[in-house]
Amino acid sequence: MSSALPGVNLGTLTSSNVPSLQEFVLQGSVVDSACEAVLHRLRALCDNADRPPELFRDHEMVYLLRISSGPGNPMVLRARHSLEHPNMPWQLRYVGQSDISDKSRLVTVRSFLDCATSDHLPNFVTDIGFRLDHEFVAEGHMFRKGKMKVTITKIYKILNPGNLDALEPLSVSRLVELSIIAPSGTEGIGEDMRLFAEQLKPLVTMEKL
Template identity: 55%
Template sequence: MALPVTPITSSTTGSTSNQEYLLQGSVYDNALDSLLHRLRGLNDNVETAPERFHDHEMVYVLRSSSSNPVAPVSLRARHALDHPNMPWQLRYLGQAEMGDKNRSTLVRSCIDCGTSDNLSSFLVEMGFRLDHEFVVKGYLFRKGRMKVTVSKLFRVLSPGNTEDIDPISMSHLVELSVVAPAGQEAVGDDMRTFAEHLKPIVQMEKVDHRRLQTYQMAQ
C-alpha cells in the first residue's frame, strides 16, 4: 500500500514516546468479510462488534532551507469525522527499522499527542506545509496489547473536502501493531504468532517503506 498510514482513532490524549512494532498486509475487498469473521473470533471481546473509525489525516512536512539542508520533518494531524468533539491527534513516526532478517517485525519510534482542533493552523504557523491528505474508514480489533486495524483508504479529490473522496484501491490495508517501550523485542514473536492465525486470508509482512518509496519515484 502506497500510503504509510497508521490508522488509530483520534481519542488519544496526553503525549507518549515509544517504539511501534508493526506488520502490514492487504486484502482484496471481496475477502473483507472473511477476514473480519476471523478477527472477531480472535478478538478479546468475541461477543461485541469491532470498533469502527472514520478519520481524516493530513500529513504536514517541514523542509529545510537551501542554506541549512537537513532531512524533511513529517508530522501527521488526524481527527475523527464521526466524533468531531474528540481531541485531534498529532503523531510523529521515525524512520522504520527493518533490522536483521530474524527480527519478527518492523520497528519505528513514535510520539503521539492529543491536541485542540486548531492543530492544522498551528503547524502552518510553525512553517509546515500540507503534503497530502486522505480519509480512512475501518475497523479496530484488540488482542491483549496488540491492535489490528482493517482500513479502506480514500484520496481527497477537493482539498479539505472530506465528502469528495475516491477509493485509492480495491483492497483494504491490514496493520498489526504494538506500541511499547524500546527493547521489547519479544513483542514481535507474539505478533508473528498472531499473524499466523490470519493466513491464508492475509499475509502479514515487514514492509520496507524505503524500497517502496524508491519504486514509486521510479514509476
C-alpha cells in the first residue's frame, strides 16, 4: 500500500532523516477542588503572566500494532485533533518506551516523534494494520515556561463511540504534566524541571513515570 497520505510519509522515515528527539516528562495529579489554586500558582511561575493560559479540548485516539505474535510491547501511535479548532491539522505522535538505563535521572525520558497530518489519519493507520485500542477527550489549560510545556488536563471517557457529546469524567482529579522536547543527549533538563516542580509543592507532587 502506498504511504502517500498528505502530511504522513512513513516510507521515508529512516534513521538518517528523522531527527533524534526525546521527551522529558514529570507527571502528577490534583483533585478538581484544588485546580484553581494550581492555576493561580502557574500563572505566577510561567511566562506571559499578564495573559490567560491557552485552553484546549482535544479528541485523542490510541492505536496499537503488535509486531509479532510473541511477547513484547506493541507499537503505539496516538492521533489527536482539536475539537475547538476543527480546521487545524491532525497530530500523529509516537512516544517510545521510557528509557530506564540511567536510574539517576530525575525525569522520565523517552523517544518522541510528532507530525501534522491530514484528516484522513484514522483511516490511514487502520489501513496499515493498527487497531484502535481506546479514545478519550482531553480538555484543560496549557502554560509555557521557556521550552517547558505545562498542562493541566481533565480526561473524559467517550460513552458512545463516535459521539463526542456523550462524555463522562474519568476521575475527580486532573493530570498535571511538565514536558520538554529536546535533542537526544541534552543535559541539564531534568534538574531544571525538578526545580520548577518544587515550586508547585505542596499543591502537586510531580514524579517520574
